[in-house]
Amino acid sequence: MKDNVAQIILGLTKSFKTMQMYGMNHSSFRHFFEPFYQKTAEHLRDHNEISFKVEKFQMVHDDQVVYKEEEMDMSIAFRLFKDGIRNISFMSGLTSDELLLFVDVISRPAKDWDVALGLWECNFTHITFYVIEAEEVPDYRVPDVPIQYVDYDEKLKQLILREKIDIDAVIIPDLDLDEVEDLKKCISIEEKIAILPVVIKTLGDYLLTDRSEEIIDGLIEILESCVNMKDFYNARRIAYKLKDIPKINFIERFENETTIASFRETLNVPEDEVFNEFLAFLGFFGEKSIPFLMELMPFIERTDRLNALRHRVAHIAEDNPSPIASFLHSKEPGTVLNAINILGLIKPADIAKMLDPLVIHPNREVRLAVIEALGNAGQIDIVIKYINDPDVEARIRSLRILSKFKRPEIYPVLLERIKHGSFLRLDFAEQREIFSVLTANAGDDFVETMQGILFKRKWFGKKKYRVMRRLAALALNQIGTDESIAVLKNGMQKRNKDIKFACETVLKERSS
Amino acid sequence: MNIYIAGKTVVGLLYPLFKAVQVYDVNNNVVINTAQKFISGIEELLSTFSSLEFVRYRDYVFFNKQRLKYEIDSYANLQFMNTQLQMLNIKSITFKRGITQEEVIDFASIFKEDRITFQRKLAEKKFQHIDIEILKSDKEPDEPIENGQMAKRTYFKALKVTKNLMQNLWTGRPVDVKSSRRVIYGLVDSISRDEFGILALTTIKNFDEYTFNHSLNVGILSLALGQRIGLDRKNLARLGTSGILHDIGKVEISKELINKIQKLTNDEWETLKLHSNYGVREILKTRGLDETSMFAITVAYQHHWNYDGTGYPLREKEDEPTLFSRIVRICDSYDAMTTARGYQPVPYLPHFALRVIWSNQNRLFDPILAKVFTQLLGIYPVGSCLELSSGEIGVVMRQNPSTIDLPNIKIVVDSSSNKIDGRMIDLAAHTEIKIIRPTYPQIYGINPAAYFL
Numbered sequence: 001m002k003d004n005v006a007q008i009i010l011g012l013t014k015s016f017k018t019m020q021m022y023g024m025n026h027s028s029f030r031h032f033f034e035p036f037y038q039k040t041a042e043h044l045r046d047h048n049e050i051s052f053k054v055e056k057f058q059m060v061h062d063d064q065v066v067y068k069e070e071e072m073d074m075s076i077a078f079r080l081f082k083d084g085i086r087n088i089s090f091m092s093g094l095t096s097d098e099l100l101l102f103v104d105v106i107s108r109p110a111k112d113w114d115v116a117l118g119l120w121e122c123n124f125t126h127i128t129f130y131v132i133e134a135e136e137v138p139d140y141r142v143p144d145v146p147i148q149y150v151d152y153d154e155k156l157k158q159l160i161l162r163e164k165i166d167i168d169a170v171i172i173p174d175l176d177l178d179e180v181e182d183l184k185k186c187i188s189i190e191e192k193i194a195i196l197p198v199v200i201k202t203l204g205d206y207l208l209t210d211r212s213e214e215i216i217d218g219l220i221e222i223l224e225s226c227v228n229m230k231d232f233y234n235a236r237r238i239a240y241k242l243k244d245i246p247k248i249n250f251i252e253r254f255e256n257e258t259t260i261a262s263f264r265e266t267l268n269v270p271e272d273e274v275f276n277e278f279l280a281f282l283g284f285f286g287e288k289s290i291p292f293l294m295e296l297m298p299f300i301e302r303t304d305r306l307n308a309l310r311h312r313v314a315h316i317a318e319d320n321p322s323p324i325a326s327f328l329h330s331k332e333p334g335t336v337l338n339a340i341n342i343l344g345l346i347k348p349a350d351i352a353k354m355l356d357p358l359v360i361h362p363n364r365e366v367r368l369a370v371i372e373a374l375g376n377a378g379q380i381d382i383v384i385k386y387i388n389d390p391d392v393e394a395r396i397r398s399l400r401i402l403s404k405f406k407r408p409e410i411y412p413v414l415l416e417r418i419k420h421g422s423f424l425r426l427d428f429a430e431q432r433e434i435f436s437v438l439t440a441n442a443g444d445d446f447v448e449t450m451q452g453i454l455f456k457r458k459w460f461g462k463k464k465y466r467v468m469r470r471l472a473a474l475a476l477n478q479i480g481t482d483e484s485i486a487v488l489k490n491g492m493q494k495r496n497k498d499i500k501f502a503c504e505t506v507l508k509e510r511s512s
Numbered sequence: 513m514n515i516y517i518a519g520k521t522v523v524g525l526l527y528p529l530f531k532a533v534q535v536y537d538v539n540n541n542v543v544i545n546t547a548q549k550f551i552s553g554i555e556e557l558l559s560t561f562s563s564l565e566f567v568r569y570r571d572y573v574f575f576n577k578q579r580l581k582y583e584i585d586s587y588a589n590l591q592f593m594n595t596q597l598q599m600l601n602i603k604s605i606t607f608k609r610g611i612t613q614e615e616v617i618d619f620a621s622i623f624k625e626d627r628i629t630f631q632r633k634l635a636e637k638k639f640q641h642i643d644i645e646i647l648k649s650d651k652e653p654d655e656p657i658e659n660g661q662m663a664k665r666t667y668f669k670a671l672k673v674t675k676n677l678m679q680n681l682w683t684g685r686p687v688d689v690k691s692s693r694r695v696i697y698g699l700v701d702s703i704s705r706d707e708f709g710i711l712a713l714t715t716i717k718n719f720d721e722y723t724f725n726h727s728l729n730v731g732i733l734s735l736a737l738g739q740r741i742g743l744d745r746k747n748l749a750r751l752g753t754s755g756i757l758h759d760i761g762k763v764e765i766s767k768e769l770i771n772k773i774q775k776l777t778n779d780e781w782e783t784l785k786l787h788s789n790y791g792v793r794e795i796l797k798t799r800g801l802d803e804t805s806m807f808a809i810t811v812a813y814q815h816h817w818n819y820d821g822t823g824y825p826l827r828e829k830e831d832e833p834t835l836f837s838r839i840v841r842i843c844d845s846y847d848a849m850t851t852a853r854g855y856q857p858v859p860y861l862p863h864f865a866l867r868v869i870w871s872n873q874n875r876l877f878d879p880i881l882a883k884v885f886t887q888l889l890g891i892y893p894v895g896s897c898l899e900l901s902s903g904e905i906g907v908v909m910r911q912n913p914s915t916i917d918l919p920n921i922k923i924v925v926d927s928s929s930n931k932i933d934g935r936m937i938d939l940a941a942h943t944e945i946k947i948i949r950p951t952y953p954q955i956y957g958i959n960p961a962a963y964f965l
Contacts, residue, residue, distance in 0.1 A: 173886035
């Protein structure tokens with residue numbers, strides 16, 4: 001036993017010294033600490049507890065001095081003693097982490113460091129210690145009580161009258177099982193739920209009656225800590241309470257690159273609720289944050305979340321979209337795409353001007369985004385340019401958009417397109433979209449022209465004409481006037497199988 | 513498993529075993545099954561601990577040197593064990609590795625005997641793996657001086673720190689937060705070592721320095737109640753801080769108003785009520801926003817919220833006071849009622865104050881906490897003066913956890929009304945002495961606090 005204790009003390013001394021010199025991650029510390037823990041745990045398995053009485057410069061175990069060091073800075077005993085620790089015990093079940101923390105706490109630089117407080121705040125389970133306050137009990141004398149007659153019965157009467165109590169009620173303070181369970185539940189709620197929401201509510205309620213500087217600062221401090229902890233639920237609640245207080249820009253402190261970059265970890269969290277709280281909190285951000293939020297976007301993995309963030313940024317940039325426009329010149333196509341998309345949501349009046357330089361952008365996705373954005377904004381002057389884009393998808397999308405608008409001047413342009421031999425080389429989908437746009441912008445001769453295509457094999461050779469008849473029939477159906485329907489019905493009577501089939505098919509679709 | 517949980521586990525295994533042998537024959541299956549359960553439970557613990565030792569000291573039971581606290585979920589088990597140990601005059605019981613079923617049943621069966629038979633049978637049995645030590649005399653060993661001394665040192669240090677804190681706030685000087693943190697942990701330690709020791713010091717009431725004493729007393733009472741319901745140390749530290757700081761908002765209210773003896777006008781009353789709001793501001797000013805201060809802020813704001821939704825500051829319907837606020841609400845009321853102040857020169861007797869709390873459960877106070885508070889303080893709380901059937905007057909020195917209406921008292925006035933430094937009596941052990949009624953210490957010129965210093 002004696003040897004064991006000596007080895008434990010030796011382990012403690014060496015761990016203490018190496019911790020002071022090198023810190024807990026250094027191999028020298030580990031070299032001494034690990035055997036120290038092993039020895040202590042081994043001892044505790046057999047003895048349950050090892051306890052040391054702490055004196056000024058020495059520690060005593062079983063009435064024997066097992067440690068002595070009179071050099072104040074180097075003395076473990078003195079460090080403990082000076083802060084009032086008079087006994088220290090390690091109990092069976094001691095973990096390596098607890099012992100490590102213990103060595104850490106007692107090794108910290110002594111100036112202003114209260115070892116007892118440090119140990120208390122560790123909440124050890126298997127290390128106990130006994131602290132005394134250094135000060136002696138003052139020579140306190142309770143005040144003398146002069147003899148004074150008090151009429152017990154009268155007092156009792158007053159008490160019953162004032163407090164309306166039944167003085168003879170039987171008191172049985174035993175709790176039944178349900179009450180014990182209730183109480184346990186309360187305790188577990190108190191221990192587990194964050195106090196934060198309650199404090200936010202308290203400070204918020206206080207603000208309703210008094211906009212005291214301390215309260216505002218307190219809320220801002222909590223806000224900062226919420227943002228640091230990525231607790232956007234509470235951050236949003238605080239921001240909501242602060243938003244109407246004049247002359248306070250509580251959000252400015254977060255509108256910087258470092259803070260916003262730190263939000264990256266929230267972008268792909270599994271819980272949608274967390275992400276949505278984050279988005280809601282961003283609602284309080286201003287223009288300054290836009291560049292940093294734009295930089296966040298490439299890190300989002302889910303498209304729906306990217307779109308949601310774009311919406312949020314669009315909301316922020318609503319009044320002044322120019323910070324977004326500056327990203328149109330980015331070399332990163334992803335960033336350009338985000339900027340186009342956001343502008344499409346904001347729909348600024350000069351969006352066409354902003355996006356015009358991108359019409360011939362080499363990146364197909366960018367061109368598609370421009371079409372979408374302009375389409376959303378109803379700015380189709382540029383969209384028209386895309387009907388000759390080298391990419392089929394771009395052409396189709398632009399046509400789809402154009403089909404929603406009335407621009408009669410494109411009717412002759414498209415008509416010429418149809419007449420051109422190259423039209424037959426296009427995909428059916430594109431051909432169909434061109435006919436749709438044509439229908440949408442139909443001129444006076446539309447039905448007549450379509451009838452010509454349907455019945456008379458205008459413009460092209462016999463072989464390709466089945467497709468053209470089908471497209472014309474679709475267009476006639478789409479425009480849906482009495483005249484056009486009459487043409488289709490007439491077509492159904494034709495002997496030509498292609499005409500008959502094209503007309504029958506669209507009319508059947510129509511009736512269904 | 514930590515020692516504390518292990519201790520509670522063993523007590524939890526012993527209780528049904530003792531109960532079983534009281535009802536059934538030792539060969540009955542119920543007894544055998546309970547004994548088996550006990551053995552398998554303690555064998556597991558004995559793989560971690562070399563032995564399992566229970567020691568009874570004063571009214572406390574210690575397990576492997578750690579005091580087992582009276583908590584709501586283990587109250588009945590521990591109370592039973594404590595009573596049995598006391599009744600049989602046992603100082604300690606130690607279970608060792610290798611214990612057998614036969615030994616366990618033998619051991620439990622002699623426990624139901626009276627003291628004399630128990631000791632005779634114990635001498636006959638000679639257990640191999642159970643050591644039972646009998647107290648040499650009925651008198652328990654004296655309390656080590658440092659325990660009582662410790663409580664006093666902690667109390668007065670805490671009082672000094674509380675006073676400094678408030679005075680510094682009053683005068684706008686910086687506050688020493690580190691000292692307050694240290695003091696709180698000292699109080700938590702003191703409470704977990706011996707709650708009755710430090711609870712007794714809450715009888716110190718100072719008319720001139722009411723706010724300081726009251727704040728500290730509320731902190732201590734809250735800690736004791738918090739410990740009784742089973743809060744861990746971390747939460748006790750938060751609760752203690754919240755208790756001490758609950759009235760800190762009063763530093764923003766004029767002393768004249770606080771100490772006013774005459775009835776307050778409506779305006780004055782409205783001003784005084786603002787101390788709950790001001791408390792929030794003062795705590796923020798003093799401590800900033802660490803986790804503990806968040807609890808303290810909440811308590812300072814809510815400590816006048818009643819259980820039924822009334823109280824101040826005004827609140828929304830769905831706002832409920834937190835557990836800590838409900839604890840402080842009770843302790844604050846109790847200490848205020850039992851302290852003399854300008855408008856209340858003769859305070860309520862502790863017994864009456866407790867009755868007021870009991871009668872107002874569900875309305876002003878959380879009913880479950882009101883019950884636990886009554887369990888904690890007993891029917892006649894520490895510091896109460898009692899008229900006895902012997903014609904003497906006694907001051908309640910500490911509770912008997914097992915019999916809350918029969919405390920330990922000290923005789924301070926003899927039957928001829930002379931003040932004396934009389935004997936200590938455990939009323940649970942001396943049933944021939946009856947309590948007639950609580951009485952006012954002023955009648956005898958007694959300050960009960962004097963007996964705890």
